[in-house]
Amino acid sequence: MKSSSLQGKTVRPGLMAYSFYRSDRHPVSRRTAKAAKPRPKVRLRGLAVAILAIVVVTCACAVAVKAYQSSQHNSSGTGVPAVADGPKQCASNSLDKLVIVSVGERHLWACQHHKVVYDTPVVTGMEHYAADTTPRGTFHVYAKQTDTTLTGSDSTGSWSDPVHYWMPFLQNQYGTYGFHDATWRSNNDFGNIDPNTDKASHGCVELPLNASHWLYSWAPSGTTVTIKD
Numbered sequence: 001m002k003s004s005s006l007q008g009k010t011v012r013p014g015l016m017a018y019s020f021y022r023s024d025r026h027p028v029s030r031r032t033a034k035a036a037k038p039r040p041k042v043r044l045r046g047l048a049v050a051i052l053a054i055v056v057v058t059c060a061c062a063v064a065v066k067a068y069q070s071s072q073h074n075s076s077g078t079g080v081p082a083v084a085d086g087p088k089q090c091a092s093n094s095l096d097k098l099v100i101v102s103v104g105e106r107h108l109w110a111c112q113h114h115k116v117v118y119d120t121p122v123v124t125g126m127e128h129y130a131a132d133t134t135p136r137g138t139f140h141v142y143a144k145q146t147d148t149t150l151t152g153s154d155s156t157g158s159w160s161d162p163v164h165y166w167m168p169f170l171q172n173q174y175g176t177y178g179f180h181d182a183t184w185r186s187n188n189d190f191g192n193i194d195p196n197t198d199k200a201s202h203g204c205v206e207l208p209l210n211a212s213h214w215l216y217s218w219a220p221s222g223t224t225v226t227i228k229d
Contacts, residue, residue, distance in 0.1 A: 096112060100225075100228070107121055110215065123206035126195060129154065132200070135172070141225060150180065165212040165213060166179075167180070180207070
């Protein structure tokens, strides 16, 4: 018997190796056909099981990836679920970019027209101190700065806090208010801060670091900011 070669045969990739069939179209003799043994059904069943296993694993991986992406996808990227009425926050907005902060819900939404493009829990000011109350109203981001230190003092004491991102939106008789990160806080503090305790801010809107980075990149100077109860 001649040794097998790739000449005169067509290669078809299989799961584990290559299989071949003759491509010279010569009829197979009766003797050869009679001598040929059928492929064992066990191997066919084994191949079918292997294919099924690959399909199941592939589907499982796809589902797992989708579930992971879904769990990671939260407009804020903080792992904290968005507030249920988030889409309503931007429903009446006609601006290209608008930042909305709810002191009561301790949450921020970034709106692009009627769409919420980002949201995150935030820390707002201590409500029982006038100087440390987060101001309500409509303002505009008027500056942007990175890697700076915020210093000040009031009836609660003094502070000197380094921040990565700083976006002030108001100056009044009490000082300057703006958005900034607060890396000295633990992640689970965000969204669970009581503004009536000394764990709240001195009036600024504090964001998780990744949210501060996103907002700093997204909102140029002049961006409208609405802060409400």
